[in-house]
Amino acid sequence: MTPRAAFAELLRRHAEVRDLSSATALLAWDQETMMPRKAAAARASQLATLAGLRHERFTDPRLGDWIAACEAASGEFDDEERAGIRELARDWRRATQLPRDLVEEQAAAESAALEAWREARARSDWPAFAPHLERLLDLARRRAAVLGFADRPYDGLLDDYERGATEAGLAQLFDQLVPRLAPMVAIIVEHAGRVDSRCFRQPFDERAQEAFATRVVAAMGFDTDAGRIDRSSHPFCTGIARGDVRLTRRFAADDLRPALFGIVHEAGHGLYEQGLHAAGAAERPGAALLAEACSLGVHESQSRLWENIVARSLPFWQAFAPVAAEYFPAQLAAVGAEECWRAVNEVQRSLIRVEADELTYNLHVAVRFDVERALVAGRLAVADVPAAWNAAMQRLIGLAPGNDGEGCLQDIHWAMGGLGYFPTYTLGNLYAAQLWETAQRELPRLDEAIAQGELVVLRDWLRASVHCHGRRFTASELIERATGAPPSSEPFVRHLRARFGAVYGVTLPG
Amino acid sequence: MTPRAAFAELLRRHAEVRDLSSATALLAWDQETMMPRKAAAARASQLATLAGLRHERFTDPRLGDWIAACEAASGEFDDEERAGIRELARDWRRATQLPRDLVEEQAAAESAALEAWREARARSDWPAFAPHLERLLDLARRRAAVLGFADRPYDGLLDDYERGATEAGLAQLFDQLVPRLAPMVAIIVEHAGRVDSRCFRQPFDERAQEAFATRVVAAMGFDTDAGRIDRSSHPFCTGIARGDVRLTRRFAADDLRPALFGIVHEAGHGLYEQGLHAAGAAERPGAALLAEACSLGVHESQSRLWENIVARSLPFWQAFAPVAAEYFPAQLAAVGAEECWRAVNEVQRSLIRVEADELTYNLHVAVRFDVERALVAGRLAVADVPAAWNAAMQRLIGLAPGNDGEGCLQDIHWAMGGLGYFPTYTLGNLYAAQLWETAQRELPRLDEAIAQGELVVLRDWLRASVHCHGRRFTASELIERATGAPPSSEPFVRHLRARFGAVYGVTLPG
Incomplete structure (x- = not known):
């Protein structure tokens, strides 16, 4: 088979898998917007069937042969095609590395954890959720190990969401950012009376x-x-x-x-x-x-x-x-x-991240990043999460939750297996400010x-x-290409300083 | 493999194929109700991918082995299970009998015919549609032959829609029904003034x-x-x-x-x-x-x-x-x-079937059944359809279309490959009246x-x-079980006679 023929096969299979993903996305959208209540069991079965088929079609060993044929003849492809082959190969390797029983065990554990989390949050009952998180942590570490991150499990988790990002790199960004937020918050809450939001707190048709x-x-x-x-x-x-x-x-x-x-x-x-x-x-x-x-x-x-x-x-x-x-x-x-x-x-x-303003939002993420890293590294026991959470909230935001429902149980992410997900929220804020500075220029x-x-x-x-x-590029490469500099927290800090200084009529530290 | 194990495999595969059908149905529903305009090309690709996968999963030769294992040990299954195996086996045999190139040729021909029909209907241009119908007829005959209906092609087409129904049986039902409708219509149109529908013909929010x-x-x-x-x-x-x-x-x-x-x-x-x-x-x-x-x-x-x-x-x-x-x-x-x-x-x-009232509706179907049978049997040339159609309309309904757009081009069914579909509308009316008489009793x-x-x-x-x-049963068996008698046109005629006699205050022949 010629490299071009192998590439054509890859494209065909990619299109098929993409179509299965699209069908899955439509089923999921419909479930949240349109689906009648009694269709839930049938919909779960449809989603599982499509996921299984998608996995089967995508992990077909012949894809490995086609990928190898393309990679061996990379001179035959243009830059864009080479990048496409690289991305497809990465996805294929990750999909084939993960054994089916691990994937299925993870899916089952997440499904059970989600149900337990909903109840535990409503009852503020951390011990009811703890064994589920224990199991998900164990699975996450095994998963990271299979994917080649045995020594750096948090990096393995991050790799699902932010290819190329590392725990060390993130820690550095947070270390630059967090100490500069607290003083700003302290000044602003002293001038809270300068902003009046009652005009938006009225009945609106x-x-x-x-x-x-x-x-x-x-x-x-x-x-x-x-x-x-x-x-x-x-x-x-x-x-x-x-x-x-x-x-x-x-x-x-x-x-x-x-x-x-x-x-x-x-x-x-x-x-x-x-x-x-x-x-x-x-x-x-x-x-x-x-x-x-x-x-x-x-x-x-x-x-x-x-x-x-x-x-x-x-x-x-x-x-x-x-x-x-x-x-x-x-x-x-x-x-x-x-x-x-x-x-x-x-x-x-x-107390609640999803209701937080632009200035305090990343402090909420920092709390989660701290707790999550310690959990994954084994420095923090699951049973001790509430105490660690409340201490971090007090330290970073200056408030402690009255119960775990408005504390360490507030977010769905861990229950759905999303360990390593939270820091991407802060990355999004940093990238946004950096892109905005460039756009203005x-x-x-x-x-x-x-x-x-x-x-x-x-x-x-x-x-x-x-x-x-x-x-085509990693996030870091993309930001550097678009803005001329690697990702940094500086533009975001400049943005916060300018905006909240102006809104509250105060001078904020940089 | 034990028969029970084979049955379990069949059920698993049936569930998978059912889930693919459900996903397809949702994509199709969404296309008609929700989908944004620019998604059309992607949606067509998704539907084709799911259709291909469904066919591939369902025609897997192992299903044949599992079916054979179940059929060879039918004593191990209860009545309901035996019926389920019989139906699944029938579907599988039909799916595997049809060669893929015939199925694909048919899909392509229907797609082209649909587009041609929309234009031809708008321009009342039968010759523009004729070559498409020619091709679809040829494919339909080939399909019937592959499915074992070489001598009775119309029965082969019917078998897709109304398992067990035959051209001869339908002809008999129509022969009983049609001659009794025309005299009723003739009497009623003489008393048209007795019904005034203006109360419904007003603006309604x-x-x-x-x-x-x-x-x-x-x-x-x-x-x-x-x-x-x-x-x-x-x-x-x-x-x-x-x-x-x-x-x-x-x-x-x-x-x-x-x-x-x-x-x-x-x-x-x-x-x-x-x-x-x-x-x-x-x-x-x-x-x-x-x-x-x-x-x-x-x-x-x-x-x-x-x-x-x-x-x-x-x-x-x-x-x-x-x-x-x-x-x-x-x-x-x-x-x-x-x-x-x-x-x-x-x-x-x-002139238009979909707007016809309950009394004249089946005369419209009779026109189509006549023309369709003659076409499939080769007694009528495609070029002669308009003349045959208009003559049948004149004979059965007493009106002739002014052009083919409101005549033989009015319905979508032939263009979408639905030869043999029309008579099921009349069967529906007959079954309905027979079920109604029983329900009343x-x-x-x-x-x-x-x-x-x-x-x-x-x-x-x-x-x-x-x-x-x-x-579980054929339509004919089902009606007989529900009503105590095989399908007949008598209850329907009785219903029409009673209803329209009462509405128009006339005595109608039975």
Whole structure:
């Protein structure tokens, strides 16, 4: 078989596996948005069948032969094709390295842990969840060992989400970042009275909320001919296929912010998914293999950039405060852009990560990173997690949870097997600020454009700088190519200092 | 391998193939109701991939070994299991008999024919469609020959839709039915002035239409925890899985009837799909293999029974005319049950099958059956279809189309390869009337219950008599078991005579 023929076989099998993934994504989307209640058991069976088939088709040993044939003749392929072969080979090796019984044991353990976690959280009952976490930790370590990370299990977990990231590298980023956040928070909470968010804490008609948020998403350039927006109990974005990116949202009856920032966040993810196919992935075979997200951190950088850096900026509210006043004249006609802008940048020490503001958010992640590293390394026993958690919360945020339900049981991630997932949230924030600084430099009139409601100019810059590359580069390489510097926490610190200094009228340490 | 072990393998593979079918059904439902426009190409690829995998998994030669092992030890299985093995074996033999290139050629020919048909219908251009029908006929004959129907190709086509039905048997049913319809029609059109449907031909608010129709569907006992209702440009029902049966509908702004009768029709299909799983299909292995529709005719009997026999009856309107008046006081507050009932039973000679009333509907089917049989047998050339069609329309309905777009090009069925499909519509009408006569006999207070809006009593009777058997029996066996007599056109003729005699106040011949 010629290398080109082997490559053609690889592309065919890749397309088949991609189609199975798309079908799986549609089943999962439907489950959260449309599926009738009594279909749950049948849906679980359908998802398991597709997962099994996908695994079987993808781990076919013939793929190894085709990959080897392509790798042995790399001169026959262009750069993009070589990168595509490299990524496919990496996925194939990881999939074939993991023995089926380990994968199945992990799936069963996660399923049991999820159920136990829901109950344990409701009852604030850590001991009920502890044996599940014990088992998941054991499986995670075995998994890391199989994948060649026996000595550095946390790196093995990270590799699932942020290829190339390491525990040591992350620790360095957090060490730079965390000590600079606490002093900022301390100053701001002393001036808490300078921000008044009552204008957004009023009853808002749900249909008007929907219409307003949809208008913002349209201004961002999200293409609803290649996607849609529905409701679900937890907002998410799913890239089902080329031309099919779906967002979901929910509403709060007495606060405009959750619906607005929720959908802007998901639309940030959605623009990335739509942009993955912008570079002709259907036309060039190399591009077809690369049209996937680079990493969770890069994905999150897109959502956080739009949600926080753009939609909580003064120029954004210069454009959209008058629009909001059209939809909600009774509540907002008398409220100006500055007041809106301050109200969406309220800082508070709080217990719950998903409700945290931009300034304190990464402290929540730091708590989890600390606890998680210690767990995976075996320095912390599962039984001691609540104490370690509460101590870290007190130390970093200055608050301790009243119970484990609002403490170490608040997040779903561990229960779903997502050890090593949390740090990607902070990476997303750092990448976002670094990309934003570069965009401002390269597009000198960007703030003016945003103040006119012309958000598409930023989408187009992100498309060209980030989206169109898919997974051709690692996250670190991608950020360096886009911004001229390796990932750093400096731009993010500069951003926080400028923003919250201005919002609260204080001078913050850098 | 023991017979029981072989049976377990069969069940496992059956479940896998069923899950692939469910995923396919969801993708297809989504395509008609939710999918964004630019996802079309990706969706086509997903559907093709799932179809290919399904075929590959189902035609695995090992299934033949497992089937043989079960068939050789049939004493080890109970009646239900034996029936399940028989049905699975039949499907497997048909799937494996058809060579892949024939299946693919057929799929490609249908795809091309569909596109050509849409254009040809719009331009009333039979010669543009003719070569496609020629090709589909050739493929259909080859298909029938492969399946063992070389001498009786029309029976081979019927076998896809109505297992066990034959051209000769159908011809006999039509020969009994058709000569008795024309005299009824002739009498009624002389008294056309006795029915006035203007009360339904007014503007009706769409949300109120939706609410009213949903209330009727709820009264029928359609379980929306195990299904849902959405919109699509052509209404349909799809049984995606156990606990997941979905209906769609559309609305006419100036006529209440299309939305109402459309959704009642689809809900009739939907109750059948929900009832297939009523008999514990998840618990007993034999039942799991049998929980599929018996035939298209039986499926259609359920939709037509609800749409025509129930929802166009006087007792139904005694219950629902007051309900309709609640939703549409301006249009219907002054309209009584009798007037509604007459208005939904208006008879007219017409050109378009899907708009035809209950009395003339089967004459439209008879036209198609005549033309189709002659085509398949080679007695009629494709080029001569328009002339044959128009002559049959004139003879049976007394009208000739002005062009082929409203004549022999009106239906999608031939273009989608559905030769042999049309007669199942008439079988549905006959089965429905026969089941209804039996239900009335066995439930003496059925009319009273319906007049009280208690429709679930009929659903439960149908569930026990028809739905729960799935495909355990042939349609003919099923009808005979449920009604005590083989399928016949007599109950239907009696029904028409009684109904239209009463609506038009005339005595009709029997």
